[in-house]
Amino acid sequence: MMFFTKKPKPSALPPGWPSPFHNKCSQRDCYHSNNPQTVKGVYQCRGVPGGFYCEGTYKISSARARETEHYLQEMAMARRSAEEEQRKRKTSEMRRPERRGVMNPADMRISDERNRLGVGQAPRTRGTENKRPPIFAPYSGHRPSQSVIESEYQTDQIMMHLYPERQIQPRWI
Incomplete structure (x- = not known):
């Protein structure tokens, strides 16, 4: 067949x-x-x-x-x-506090001030945000990862260009 x-x-x-x-x-x-x-x-x-x-x-x-x-x-x-x-x-994504890409400048300023406070430093007061805080103690904490440093550096660069009157200095040079 x-x-x-x-x-x-x-x-x-x-x-x-x-x-x-x-x-x-x-x-x-x-x-x-x-x-x-x-x-x-x-x-x-x-x-x-x-x-x-x-x-x-x-x-x-x-x-x-x-x-x-x-x-x-x-x-x-x-x-x-x-x-x-x-x-x-x-x-x-817009509702998340730490969204990637675009950040609210007010959020950046708050996190900027928190991250810049070192050991033994007092919080900044109004009118001193344009000055770099004095360093009282050597950096004794752990160093953040390279990706954190790069993202903070990029955030600082953006803030420097958006708000030149504030004279923002990069955290990691």
């Missing part, structure tokens, strides 16, 4: 086609993916193969139009949910 297997039917659409709902015209040499259509009818191809307008047409049946309508609704819902997810992610 001999068993024959069916060969897979070659796709009528060229490789890399956006979706099966983007329409291919009747011209064999045209590879323009026409937009999905949701209304039954015969449409003219919008492609320009070889610099000339394509003479091809494509036909949309009522069943195909309904399928396309359903596909476009699903794509719109997926796009909306992705945009909503992106918006939620941005909102949650």
